[in-house]
Amino acid sequence: MTEPTTVNGAVRNEKASGVNTQKRIKFTFDGRQYTGFEGDTLASALLANDVKLLARSFKYHRPRGVITAGSEEPNAIVELGEGACVEPNTRATMIRLSDGLVANSQNRWPSLKFDISSINNLFSRFLVAGFYYKTFMWPAKAWMFYEKIIRKAAGLGTATRKFDPDRHDKLNQFCEVLVVGAGPAGLSSALALAAQGKNVIIADEQPAPGGMARYQSHDKTRQWIEEKLSQLNALENVRILLSTTVFGAYDGGCYGALEHAKQENDYSPRLRYHRIYAEEAVFATGALERPIVFGNNDLPGVMLAYALRAYVNYYGVIPGKNIVIFTNNNSVYDLAADLLDLGCRVTVIDSRADSEPAGKIRDSGGLVYNNAVVADAKGWQQIEKVSVYQKGLRFDQDCDILAMSGGWTPTVHLQSHLGSRPIFNDELLTINLTELKTETTITVGSAAGIWDHGDCIRSGEMAAEGETAQSLQSNSNATEALYYVSQSRNKSLVDYQNDVALPDIWLAEREGYRSVEHVKRYTTLGMATDQGKTANLNALAILAQARGCSMQQVGTTTFRPPYTPVAMGAYAGRSVGLHFSPVRRTAIHHWHERNGAVMLDVGQWKRPQYYPLNESERLRDAYVREMTHVRSKVGMVDVTTLGKISIQGTDAGEFVNRVYLNRFDTLKIGKVRYGVMLREDGFVFDDGTTTRIAENEYMMTTTTANAASVLLFLERLNQVVWPELKVHVFSVTDQWAGIALAGPNSRKVLEQVVDDADVSNDALPFMGFLETTICGVQARIFRISFSGEVAYEINVPADYGESLWAYLLEKGSNFELKPYGTESMGALRIEKGHVVGAELDGRTTVQDIGFGKMLENCKKPIFIGQYYSRRRLFNDPERMQLVGLVSTDKTMSFKNGSQILAEPEITDTPVDSLGYVTSMTYSPERDENIALAFISGGLSRWEDKIVYAHFPLFKLTVEAKVVSPHFIDPQGERLRG
Amino acid sequence: MRIRCPYCGPRDHSEFSYEGDATIKRPQNEDAKAWHDYVYLRANPRGRHKELWSHVAGCRAWVVVERNTLTHEIYESYLPGDMKDD
Numbered sequence A: 001m002t003e004p005t006t007v008n009g010a011v012r013n014e015k016a017s018g019v020n021t022q023k024r025i026k027f028t029f030d031g032r033q034y035t036g037f038e039g040d041t042l043a044s045a046l047l048a049n050d051v052k053l054l055a056r057s058f059k060y061h062r063p064r065g066v067i068t069a070g071s072e073e074p075n076a077i078v079e080l081g082e083g084a085c086v087e088p089n090t091r092a093t094m095i096r097l098s099d100g101l102v103a104n105s106q107n108r109w110p111s112l113k114f115d116i117s118s119i120n121n122l123f124s125r126f127l128v129a130g131f132y133y134k135t136f137m138w139p140a141k142a143w144m145f146y147e148k149i150i151r152k153a154a155g156l157g158t159a160t161r162k163f164d165p166d167r168h169d170k171l172n173q174f175c176e177v178l179v180v181g182a183g184p185a186g187l188s189s190a191l192a193l194a195a196q197g198k199n200v201i202i203a204d205e206q207p208a209p210g211g212m213a214r215y216q217s218h219d220k221t222r223q224w225i226e227e228k229l230s231q232l233n234a235l236e237n238v239r240i241l242l243s244t245t246v247f248g249a250y251d252g253g254c255y256g257a258l259e260h261a262k263q264e265n266d267y268s269p270r271l272r273y274h275r276i277y278a279e280e281a282v283f284a285t286g287a288l289e290r291p292i293v294f295g296n297n298d299l300p301g302v303m304l305a306y307a308l309r310a311y312v313n314y315y316g317v318i319p320g321k322n323i324v325i326f327t328n329n330n331s332v333y334d335l336a337a338d339l340l341d342l343g344c345r346v347t348v349i350d351s352r353a354d355s356e357p358a359g360k361i362r363d364s365g366g367l368v369y370n371n372a373v374v375a376d377a378k379g380w381q382q383i384e385k386v387s388v389y390q391k392g393l394r395f396d397q398d399c400d401i402l403a404m405s406g407g408w409t410p411t412v413h414l415q416s417h418l419g420s421r422p423i424f425n426d427e428l429l430t431i432n433l434t435e436l437k438t439e440t441t442i443t444v445g446s447a448a449g450i451w452d453h454g455d456c457i458r459s460g461e462m463a464a465e466g467e468t469a470q471s472l473q474s475n476s477n478a479t480e481a482l483y484y485v486s487q488s489r490n491k492s493l494v495d496y497q498n499d500v501a502l503p504d505i506w507l508a509e510r511e512g513y514r515s516v517e518h519v520k521r522y523t524t525l526g527m528a529t530d531q532g533k534t535a536n537l538n539a540l541a542i543l544a545q546a547r548g549c550s551m552q553q554v555g556t557t558t559f560r561p562p563y564t565p566v567a568m569g570a571y572a573g574r575s576v577g578l579h580f581s582p583v584r585r586t587a588i589h590h591w592h593e594r595n596g597a598v599m600l601d602v603g604q605w606k607r608p609q610y611y612p613l614n615e616s617e618r619l620r621d622a623y624v625r626e627m628t629h630v631r632s633k634v635g636m637v638d639v640t641t642l643g644k645i646s647i648q649g650t651d652a653g654e655f656v657n658r659v660y661l662n663r664f665d666t667l668k669i670g671k672v673r674y675g676v677m678l679r680e681d682g683f684v685f686d687d688g689t690t691t692r693i694a695e696n697e698y699m700m701t702t703t704t705a706n707a708a709s710v711l712l713f714l715e716r717l718n719q720v721v722w723p724e725l726k727v728h729v730f731s732v733t734d735q736w737a738g739i740a741l742a743g744p745n746s747r748k749v750l751e752q753v754v755d756d757a758d759v760s761n762d763a764l765p766f767m768g769f770l771e772t773t774i775c776g777v778q779a780r781i782f783r784i785s786f787s788g789e790v791a792y793e794i795n796v797p798a799d800y801g802e803s804l805w806a807y808l809l810e811k812g813s814n815f816e817l818k819p820y821g822t823e824s825m826g827a828l829r830i831e832k833g834h835v836v837g838a839e840l841d842g843r844t845t846v847q848d849i850g851f852g853k854m855l856e857n858c859k860k861p862i863f864i865g866q867y868y869s870r871r872r873l874f875n876d877p878e879r880m881q882l883v884g885l886v887s888t889d890k891t892m893s894f895k896n897g898s899q900i901l902a903e904p905e906i907t908d909t910p911v912d913s914l915g916y917v918t919s920m921t922y923s924p925e926r927d928e929n930i931a932l933a934f935i936s937g938g939l940s941r942w943e944d945k946i947v948y949a950h951f952p953l954f955k956l957t958v959e960a961k962v963v964s965p966h967f968i969d970p971q972g973e974r975l976r977g
Numbered sequence B: 001m002r003i004r005c006p007y008c009g010p011r012d013h014s015e016f017s018y019e020g021d022a023t024i025k026r027p028q029n030e031d032a033k034a035w036h037d038y039v040y041l042r043a044n045p046r047g048r049h050k051e052l053w054s055h056v057a058g059c060r061a062w063v064v065v066e067r068n069t070l071t072h073e074i075y076e077s078y079l080p081g082d083m084k085d086d
């Protein structure tokens, strides 16, 4: 007999293999400092410090302690960390102890020992299944109010709203075989596969391999694990991922795995999300021990038998001296022997009439009661005694720990993710897969219903040969069908985490919820963060008994990923903050920044909105100043972000001709044409200009917003719809920097910068194109205008963007060239009545925007929208058409999205709207507030009439006169000058 | 899930953009029903289906992927020009 040794006030079994008693670790729980050892979990360290009360339950606020030693823990749920690092709802059984670790209990107020809401426990007979739904259903509005209070009282931890300071990472992994689980079956399988030369990844959620075998006291088993680990470590074709949970199995051999990567004093990311692509998978996922449902089976000090074995043999924690073990199977007798060896008092309460290993325990000084059950646990905040029921008699038995085992349930979640449906097996008395092998997966070890250590190893080796181990399945633990104790007098929990008790399931069944999926949703059984890993099978058995049917008839619920909770941060990886979405900067970006531009996000692009003169100049003053300057002198704007698509090939002309509504086959080399693109349903898709650069080369520009969708559409036409056309389309947006020069002085500036080209109105007229050089650099000059002024768009290779910008500024200084931003650019185009995305929102036709002539003139046999653009209803005069609005009161400006009515007041709702405002600005040239709008009947009905633009949200009404949308230079004389 | 691009080999599906039914044909005439079906009607088949996927974050090829809409199994993928009519 080994005497327990005392280390730092805590009793530890010196044979413990999982902790390093040479290295102490300080940590804090609920404000108190404790000491544990390297290798401890928070749960084992707290147990070692005799802290048994760790949490309050979800609904009834019952005191709760540690139940398990693994990831299925439903009770010991704590809040980990502080401040921005806080992580609510973490399982104390899975938290590796690290120096300075801080954890707090949750769902209690004011303290864990004295929790006011535990009064819920006294009223618990009213808080049955469906209570909230029934009580707060009516009146409907009251639910909104009650819900907040309920959520606060019944709940879990609170997530922080602060930015996560930890780093997380994502990576892709590829292998021939993924082995999930590094217990005896997984280790033997991985080794056998590796010996065949297979590229293997073996993953286990625990930080050390061995699975449940680690918790045994036999030296031989421990040596076997060590030996297999070192053999695997020596192999180059094997990767071992520890502390890594394979949480989901997806289509095409893709598996999601979460690695808790961060070690103490190490710069690894905290979490790593592995996307593992495996041709085949071996599931050696083991089995979970079931609790037994009896009175107060959630009292701190009650735990699963395997967990006690883990704490005693692996973590070296002996949490009690007087131990009762309640079982319906043989798997606990090794634990009883271990405990007797350590000098504990051991009493086994065995529900079975006879238990073969009992003799050995009795010989070693232990007590074994057969035909007996634990009816109730008793004690204040932790277990003090149990009430045993045997053959009609009840007696109390003192104890400080109660270990229970209700049998074992194979972990088949991943198989279930892939579509396998586990069913209850009457011989094994547990759920089991109907097929252990699919085309790409095989299930081995305890996950396959195999319990003996040697058989598990054998099944792993057989899997490497492609053989299933169906023959090794048996009820070798001689488990009896005991799921709940009918003699109990106290609350018997089925689902610990969601506080679902035995009567809740009976009530659901009485109220007609017969399907297991309905019972689950009505009682919330299995719906907590642990997904009922310890609860589901007991619940099925209770439901089957209540319905008087077999377990197979009840069926099972569907497991869905993830197996255990995955932090959002792991999915996000490095894609946070600035990296959430790519940032696109033009070649001139840094000049804008250096010169104080206010930058605006336009999709992924950053664009200069305006260039304030000084700190006090606001947007409105700035854009009015900038656009006034363009109209009187000259300005330049960065238009790099416009989509640029190169279209090349012998059929390029035909292709462009089919894409646009208007003709492009007649476009001469060196000319630009404005084009309108439709969708097949006849509505306008996008507009822009296209230039014929050479015989077989066109360059199309799109709006900034539609650049990607236009490109994708052209690619569809090119590759799928008209593959016979010899043409290639590709984006050159990033290859060219674009600068637009606009204003009466623009030609004078251009003359200063081109090397030796004639840019006179005759040589380069409106809609002309010139390929030339500036300072010897290739430059493409397009004479196009969206502002209504004489304007040029200059494209140079992107690398020269900023130098061209600076060169223009220098050479243009004599003509007072100044930069302008997107705000004034937008205002200039509104004054000109040029439509953009706000008007082309997918609901407008060419007739609506005043281009009906284009369609009338179109005689092309093939073009996009050829059929539906000719719908009769598109010519309906009642359709909303583009008009201009002028505010009759100079002090009143429009609001985008305003609804247009004929009356100044809304007297009754609903009211028919005549139309809506799409774009608004102040027009310096007219000294008026103007807007573009769509209005039913259009200009022909409303010209010079008064309408009202209503914006009810701000109680704003603007009286407006309807005018032509071309507020300036309607004949276009200015831009041709 | 991975999709095999005829140019790039098997790549993660996140590099692709789903672009709908590959079997629809743009009408060659002015038949109202043909145009209606082409623009508006899409079958929602159960089982084997020919789909268009664009390798947008790759080589930008459009790929026909034959996929089982029930099991998500991918049978084969090829360029639209290699598609045979059923």
Ligand SMILES: [Zn+2]
Binding pocket: B005, B006, B007, B008, B009, B055, B058, B059, B060, B061
């Ligand atoms: Zn590709």
